[in-house]
Amino acid sequence: MDFLQLIISGLANGCVYGLIALGFVLIYKATEAVNFAQGDFMMLGAFVCIGFTNHEYMGLNFWLAVPLSILVMGAFGYLFNWGILRHMFGQSQTSIVILTIAMGFIIRFFAGATWSHEPTSLETPYAGQELRPGGLVLGVDEVLIVVVTAILTLVFYLFFSRTRIGLAMQAASQNQLAAYYMGIPVKRIHSLVWGLSGMVAAVAGVLFASKGAIDPSTGLLGIKAFAAAAIGGFGSLPGALLGGLIIGLVEPLAARYGPPGVSQIAPYAILLLILIFRPGGIFSQTQRKKV
Amino acid sequence: MSNDSETRDVVLQIDNLESYYGPIMAIRGVSLTVREGQIVTVLGANGAGKTTLLKTVSGVMDPEKGTVRMQGTEIQRLDPDAIVRRGIVHVPEGREIFPLMSVAENIAMGAYTRTDRSGIAADEEMVYSYFPILKDRRAQRAGTLSGGQQQMLAIGRGLMSQPKLMLLDEPSLGLSPLLTHEIFEIIVRLNTEQKVTMMLVEQNAKVALDAADYGYVMELGRIVMDDRAEVLAASKDIQEFYLGVSQDENQRGQRRWKQRKTWR
Incomplete structure (x- = not known):
């Protein structure tokens, strides 16, 4: 029972890591940039929702505040690319990486100044409620985190395989030049992808802050999600979720059964092992071009 | 190869085009004309600037100077998607397909700029009728196709945008002579049956001149010669430098090691 309990809470954590990793991978696949502020996007999404719904701020209904904050973060991601990153098109990877790191700092400061530097919880209508199926206490x-992540995975799958814009995003990520030749407006697609990963970050943030407190430095969690993305195979959406789940599961198990301190290093130890034995990640999508 | 093709309406008019590849001037004042229904070929060795020329026309690169006119309207600084909407499609060198998508999805991406569902479905059938092998492989990942099939897919995908003008970059690259022949046969059929005007860039001068109505020769970013395809094919310079026909020996019974081209 104890073990099952650990698994469930590990899964829940893993889903949050997985969703942040999903944001990394979305952007990386489509634009070949790595957004090191993805964790901070998540944190910002959580605070935006807190700002909408918590009674000391605007006090809106929770079920209204969630979609609102997802929209706000989607717009934020879109505008970040449209207003700033797009103008760095053609610059080296390094400058883009540094820009996103700087953006992370700005977001952290902004969140602290606007809302709170203290750990804050999202007020949800379901806070503290439990389910007790057969002796378990969940x-x-x-449970909601796991369910929402599963639904989101399905929605993404359908979006990328069925819709015109989803297919265009795939096309632009697989071969940017060819996408241009087909008349796909690649730059707009990039902005849309940034918007999409902003929305995912908001969902991750809401889920995270509903389960425990969040403060502006929580965004550093992004590093762990980055490891999750690398474990899964940078560039694979299912890989990102799987990597997140692996890390989420390993942490509580290592803390429970391993010597003290192991749980902190376990995710990175796994990352190291994966990089040594399967450098492309679990679902590596590297493939060579035929001539 | 009809002679009347030289009096038809101009589809593409390029004037004094200059394009840079980084700091290098890759095209140095190119002017050329493509008329409706023609197959125009641009011959040249590696690095002559042929691909840069096509990229500048399709909007992936912006020119420094000069104009590109599509049916009279200037298009030289438009984004690539706007140029596709005007009826120019670029079939790039080295296939450049979407490797992880299925053949059918690749073909569907070619129609990205269109919204008429019935027209798209009809054109899909048209593409499959020209390339039956693609129909058999429609569910297969495009990256696992052979080189020739990928070339067919790239051409088929290009057709899906209903182009008035198709820019073909080295369709023979990396293909066996037999496959090259097959691809060029289809290119000529598309030109006559589907009325697609073609601008075709090639290193393989023989097949290109056989298929084309008119030809330009490009060297180091300049057009050095242009004429009807059959005239070019008969020219001594073209024969020697592009078709590999060796010339007669001179009076002293020796070959000149350093041939001079008439355009230098």
């Missing part, structure tokens, strides 16, 4: 928040 927090509704944790």
Whole structure:
């Protein structure tokens, strides 16, 4: 029972890591840039929602605040690319990486100044409620995280395989030049992808902050999600989720059964092993071009 | 190869085009004309600037100077998607397909700029009728196709945008002579049956001149010679430098090691 309990809470954590990793991978696949502020996007999404719904701020209904904050973060991602990154088109990777790191700092400061530097919880209608199926005690928040992530995965799958814009995003990520030749407006697609990963970040943030407190430095969690993305195979959406789940599961298990301190290094130890034995990640999508 | 093709309406008019590849001037004042229904070929060795020329026309690169006119309207600084909407499609060198998508999805991407569902479906059938092998492989990942099939897919995908003008970059690259022949046969059929005007860039002068109505020769970013395809094919310079026909020996019974081209 104890073990199952650990698994469930590990899964819930893993889903949050996985969703942040998903944001990394979306952007990386489509634009070949790595957004090191993805964790901070998540944190910002959580605070935007807190700002909408918590009673000391605007006090809106929770079910209205969530879609609102997802929209706000989507617009934020879109505008970030449209207003700033797009003008760095053609610059080296390094400058883009540094720009996103700087953006992370700005977001952290902004969130602290606007809302709070203290750990804050999102007020949800389901806070503290539990489900007790057959002797287990499951927090509704944790179950909800797993369910929402599963639904989101399905939505993404359908979006990328069925819709015109989703297919265009795939096309632009697989061969940017060819996408241009087909008349796909690649620059707009890039902005849309940034918007999409902003929305995913908002969902991750809401889920994270409904389960525990969040403060502006929580965004550094992004590093762990980055490891998750690398474990799964940078560039694979299912890989990102799987990597997140692996890290989420390993942490509580290592803390429970391993010597003290192991749980902190376990994710990175796994990353190291993966990089040594399967450098492309679990679902590596590297493939050579035929001539 | 009809002679009346030289009096038809101009589809593409390029004037004094200059394009840079980084700091290098890759095209140095190129002017050329493509008329409706023609197959125009641009011959030249590696690095002559042929691909840069096509990229400048399709909007992937912006020219420094000069104009590109599509049916009279200037298009030289438009984004590539705007140029596709005007009826120019670029079939790039080295296939450049979407490797992880299926053949059918690749073909569907070619129609990205269109919204008429019935027209798209009809054109899909048209593409499959020219390339039956693609129909058999429609569910297969495009990256696993052979080189020749990828070339067919790239051409088929290009057709899906209903182009008035198709820019073909080295369709023979990396293909066996037999496959090259097959691809060129289809290119000529598309030109006559589907009325697609073609601008074709090639190193393989023989097949290109056989298929084309008119030809330009490009060297180091300049057009050095242009004429009807059959005239070019008969020219001594072209024969020697592009078709590999060796010339007669001179009076002293020796070959000149350093041939001078008439355009230098």
